[in-house]
Each structure stands twice: as structure tokens, then as C-alpha cells.
Amino acid sequence: MTAERAVPVRHRAGTASGERDPADRTDLTRGPVLRRTVSYALPVAASSLLQQSYLLVDGAVVGHYLGSSGLAAVGAAQGLVYLLSTGSYGLAGAFSIRIGQLTGAGHDQRAAQRALAAGTVFCSLVGFGLTLVLAGPALSAMGVGAAVAQDARLFLTTYSAGLLAVFGLTAISAVYGGRGDSRASMLLLGLGNVLNAGLVWWFVGPLELGLTGAACATVGASALAAGVGLSGLARQRGGRPGTAPTVATVRRELRTGIRIGLPITGQHLVIGLGATVLLGIVAKLGTAVLAGVTVIVRLELFASLVFLALASALSVTVAQNAGAGRPERGRTALAGCVRLTVALSVPVSVGLVAARDVVAGLFVADPAVTGVIGRYIAITYPFFVCYALMVVIHGYVTGLGRTTIPLVCTLLSFAAVRLPLSALLGDRFGVDGLIWAVVVGWLVGLGYTVFAVADGRRGRITALGRP
Template sequence: MGDVVTDMTTGPPLRRIVGFALPLAAASLFQQVYLLVDSVVVGRYVGVDGLAAVGASGPLFYLLNAMFIGLGTAFTIRLAHLRGAGQDRQRRDVVVALAAVTVCWTLGCVLLVTVLAEPVLALMGITGALAEQCARFIGVLSLGFPGIFGSAAVSAYLRGLGDSRAAMWVQACGNLLNIGLALLFVGGLGLGIAGAALATAVAASVATVVGVAASARAYPLPRGRPTRRAVRGEFVDAVRLGAPLATQHVILAVGIMVLVWIIEPYGEVVLAAFTVVSRVEAFSAILFLSFSGAVTAFAAQNLGAGHVERARQGLLRALGLTVGLTVLVSALVLLARGPVAALFTDDPTTRRVTGQYLLIIFPFLSLYTVMVVLHGYLNGARRTTVPLVCTIVAFALVQVPFAYVLSRPFGIEAVMWAVVVSWTTGLAYSVFCLRHVLTPRRTPARGHPPTPVEVRSSP
């Protein structure tokens, strides 16, 4: 693995970004294939009620997992800055701080799930037999939290070093095993949604062990003992940088819970369609989220090395590629929306609602994909508060209220159009915050030195 570490401060910018993004996309592809297969297996073997239970449980798990990913991204950014600045000795302190955060987070999440799973489901309006299935799914899944968060930490570490290919193999190992175990536990042994959760727990644990062993061999830590003061400093910096990212995911997760509460009165059929669309949307966004992660690493390394204009050029070229690929992906999903819906369920109403949802949001997918790539640059520039404010404005203040208020007179279609309104708002805010980067710089007058460009830490 050591030979593939990417120095993103040299070479063609777009080639570096794409080269970094493709392994991330492949890893995410494995993950989304697993999620799709898992949903198909649950839908086919357990039924619409099982698919609805997985969808209703999703926001709670997303809350815990995505918050940790936000903290992990802070360590990724820190490692990338150190690499760009040529300060490898501090990597040891970062690794110790990352390990400590992972252990504490795992223990805290197990405790939270044990105590709060059922009350949170009740707040979402999930009761009765559906609530029992959700609680069973989350309870079994919590057995795999050490592996789930451990593999995420390993991936964050490898991405920070620039080795997205190794991060891909760690995630692919877990996801491929997950697919096989889901088919065995749910389809073969008939364990229901508890079997799907158990498959995730076992596969993530195996991936963590493989990832830690491979990383230790390929990237031995610098000699010497980490000092408590240095580790504490890395921890504080990661929390400060990662808190906006984690808070952003908290808002998203809580907002999704509210959306589930809004949708739940329409019945399990609509909730199942909501689950299917969320899977398709996540699958379609794989490449663009990978571009976002690659732009984060690219910006972090180059801004750390003082190459401000190179970071800007990389962002602009990544945006051009993003728009072109989004048009292609949107067209493919719209053309295949019928077969896609039929893949998950035989229920005609669920298939109809799924197709309608896809037809409304996917013509506007470029609003979302451009926004997430812009957020990648902002994260790499350590301006992590901007994506947080964007989420608050676009999702919490626009999408959720829009869906709630207009769903009463206009029905479930208002929830679907709320997504488009949210994407439009988020993109407009993100472009405004990066207007100084997206617009060409004026050439300074003769005799006047150029104004230095600073990496700002606030919007």
C-alpha cells in the first residue's frame, strides 16, 4: 500500500482528484450495493413491513454513524495538511487521538442505543409491531459498533495519508462479506431483519481487523512515544474542526426522523417507497460524494503547502466534470425508474410512489452534486462551519418545514418537492460563500503586489 500514497501537490489537478476519487467511489459502490442487496433481500424475504422497519431504523443509525464520520473527516483533513506541509512525525499523535475517540464513541453509542432506541422510535411515531422490529434491528446492530466505527476510523486514516486505494479495499472487504452474510442469515437461515443487522456487525468487525493489520504494516508510525500534551492538542483540534461536520449530520439525522414522522401517517407502503428512494439516491450520489472527498484531500494538501491557485483550479475542473456526469446519471435513473422500483418489491402502490418520487427529484440532481463538491473544498480549507450553516438553512429551515406545512393540503408530493427546494437553497448559499474562489481573480496593477489569499475558518 505504501507505494500508492498520493502527493496531490504535483501533477495535473483533475487527474489527481479523479485518481483519488475513483477508489473512494469503488468503496462506496460496494457499500451501496450491499445496502441495495440488503433492502432487496429484506423486501423479498421479510416483506414490506420488514423494509419499512429498516427504513424507520435508518435515521437513528445514521445519526450515530454519520456523527463519527464527521469527526473522522477532521482527522483526515489534519493528516492531509501534515502531509502537504511535510510534517510526518506528528502523525503518531494524530493516530493515538483517533484511536481514543473511536473507543470512547463506540462505548457511548452502545449505551445510547440501549437506553434511547425505543423512546426515539416513539417520538418518530413508530409504535406497535413495527417498533419492535426496529428495536430488534438496532439492538443487534449495536453488537457491531466496534467494527463499524473501527473500520470508519481506519478509512479516515488512510484517506488522510492519500491512500484512497487501501481505504477502498478495507471497505470492500467488509461490504462484500456483508452481502454474502445477509443472503445467508436472512434468505438462508430466515433470521429476518435481525439477520441483516447481524451480517453488518460481523462483516464490519472483520474489515476492522484486516484494516488495522494492513495499515500498521504499510505505514509504521514514527518512532517515539506520544506525549499527553500533543495527543490532547490533536484531540482538541479534531473536535473543533469536526464538531461542525458532526453537528451537520446530527441535523440531517434529526430532520430525517421528522420526515419519517411526517410520512408515517401515509402508511407502510409510502414509508417503504421512501426507503427505496433513499437507497437509489445514495447509490446515484456515490461518484459525486467521492469527488467531494477527493477535493477535500486535494484542497487540504495544496492549501497546507501554500498552493492556493492550484487548489482553486482543481475545484473548478472537478465542478465541470461533476455537471457532465450528473446529467448522465440522472437520465439513466429516470429511464430505469420502473424496473428499479420493481426490483425492491412486487407491491404496485409502492412501485408507483417510488417511480413518482424519482421522477420529481432526479431532474434536479445537479443542484445536489455541485453543492457537495463545493462542500468538499470548504472542508479541505478548514471552513467546516459553512456546510453546517448550509444544512441548517437548506434542510432544517427550508425542507422540513416545507414538507410539513404543504403535505397537509398537497399530500406526499409536497415532501418530494421539498427535496428540490432544499437542494436549490443549499447550492445558492454554498456558491455565495465561495464566490471569491469561483470567480476569476483580477490581475494586480503593475507595481502592486498581488493580495495574499487566506484560508478562512468562518463563513
């Protein structure tokens, strides 16, 4: 993979006159809207698959060279890493939408990009400060043993010192994504993952740098990939050239980004904190159930990968067309994506339910654990289409800038319904009760999402409009 492929110089957001090339694959405001949306989604799905593959490599390297204690330390740190990253996720998601609008309208993007850069630096500094102050108490509150906690804190401190590189790569990828160039975004993130896999082996193995080396590998790979991405952005034009950005225009873009991004950050926080609570509920049911749920999380991530990518693509499609003053294309894309989601999710569900014993056996041989996995698939996957539809429709409302809808949905379906039901039904009915809580959460989430979108059609949920 070369730097030239990671950021194709042929991509232009506009011509000198401000008009976009009708044949430009990044222009989601023209051509068959569903085909353009799916074409955008494919590289996103490939990027997610590559990310999951890297995580497997990373775990294998750490486990091989540092043993179970190293794996335990990284595992203990991962939840805190996710929480540290929520601000960056919210900011990147917000500016992907905003840059999508500006791209659709053909407007200059420099003020938005500078606002994103300022926000990224701020999130990095805050994340580093929080790690120094709270990493120790947080690990202690999680009940992590002293030796593992010490290693996890070392990993977190080293990692957080390089958050600017990690968050910077996320931000640069968001710029490419907002412009409609998911292929460049995929290649950029893929470059980071490949570099990361190589560096983590080199640092942890031959150089024997331990967990410090594992953290440095992520930071170093992110910095190198971000440098490639920045060089590509410097060679591209972001919309029709306008007046130079001022402090006032950058501040205005930053306020817009914060308004869109805060609900995204809140949603990630709810998921991260809720997952910690759910882990405690599951742990009460025994080691076999906990092991089964660990496998289920990975399985569900792979099953959902295509639909998460489709949601991301739909979000950018809607944002670009809102900016171009063509909201009807966004609605057409939504209708097509809903049909496609049903057409894809039903065979996935049928196949997994029919082959649930085989699927469970691919991950583990323990009959107690495979029984939990098989039972989960049998109960939940007939309803998987509900989850897939909810995810895809969230992409639509996010593209409109109405990011509070996914946040409220997460609060309602996950925090208010699934977590209490998991505790209540798990105590009373065991594993089956825990599993049915998942189904109820999906149904409530889809019901609220459909209601919110229907409300919007009556005029109470509207697009942000043209920039």
C-alpha cells in the same frame, strides 16, 4: 479479495528523508490535479456502490429467513443506528482532513492517529450507553409496535455492543483516505462488505441466530476488516518520523479533530432527525406516496454517488495541498471539479427525465407509485445540477477545515426551508407541493454555498494553513 490487496504494502507516506515519491498515486500535491482527484474519486464511488449492493443482500437475507417482521425490526432500527453513528462520522471526517494536511506537509501522523483512536473508543462507549438507556423509549416514540420494537431493541443492543469494531473500521478507512490511498480504503471496506454478506447468510440462515445473528455478522465482519487494516497501517510510515507523541500533542490533535468534526456530526444529526420528520409529512399523503418516496431515496442515492465521491476526493486534495502550502492547487481542483460536475450531471438529468416512465417501472408495477416517481423525476431532475454542485463545493470547503459551512447550509436549506415547505405545500398542493419543496431547498443550499465560498475569496474564509 486478499488481505494483501486490501492494504498494499507498497504505499509509503514518505521516504526516510521525508520527501514523497513524485510517482506516488497517493500524493495529491503533484501532477495534474484534476486527474489525481478523479483517480481518488473512482475507488470511493466503487466502495459506495458495493455498500449499496451489500444492503440489498442483507435485506434479502433477513426478508427470506425472518419474514416481514424481521425486515420491519431492522428498518425501525436503521434510523437509530444512523444517529448512533453521527459522532463516528464526524470524527472520521475530521481526521481524514487532518491526516491529509499532515500528509501534504510530510509531518508525523502518530499523534493524530492516537487521538482518532481515543475518540473512536469514546464514541463507542457513549453509543453503547445511549442504546441501553434510550433504545426502548425511542422506538416507543416512533410508534413501533411492541413485537417489532422488542426485536429492534435486541438488534440494537447486540449491534451497539460491537460499536468499537464498526467505528474502528470507519476510522481506519479515514486514515487511508487522508493519506490519499482511496484504493486501500475501498478494498478494506469492500472486504468488510463481502464478509458481512457471507456472515449474515450463515448466522441468520443455517445457524438460525435471527436478528442477533444479523447484528453479530456486521460486528464480526467489521472486526476482521479492521484487523487487516490495522496490520497494513503498522507496516506503513505516516510522514517524516518525528518525536514520539506525548499526551499534550495527542490532546492538541484531539481538540483539532473535535473542532473540525463537531459540525460534521451536527450535519448528520440534522439530516437524520429531519428525515424522520419528513417521513411523517410524507406518510400523511398516503401509502402510494410513501412507497414512491422510498424508491426515490434509493434512486437519488445512486444518481448522486459519483458526485459524493468527487466531493470526498476534492476534500482530501484540498487538505493535502493546504498542508503542503499549495492552496492554489486546491482552487484549481475546485474549478475542474465544478466543470466536470456540470458535464456529468446534465446528461444524467436529461436521460432520467426522458426515460422517467421506464425508470419508475424498474422498481414497481403499481401505477399510483410509478406516477409519483415519474412526477418527482420530471420536476426535480432539471435542477439536479444545483444539488450536485452544492455537494462538490462542500467537499472543497470541508478540505479547508471549514465544516461549519455545510452544517449551516443543511440547517438553512433542509431544516429551515425544505421541511416547513414540505408540510405547507404538501397540505395545499399534494405530491407536487412536496416535490417543489425539494427544488427550493436545493436552490437555497447552492445559493448559500456559493455566497460562502465567494466570501472566502475576500478573505473571510481561509484554509487551516500548514500544520
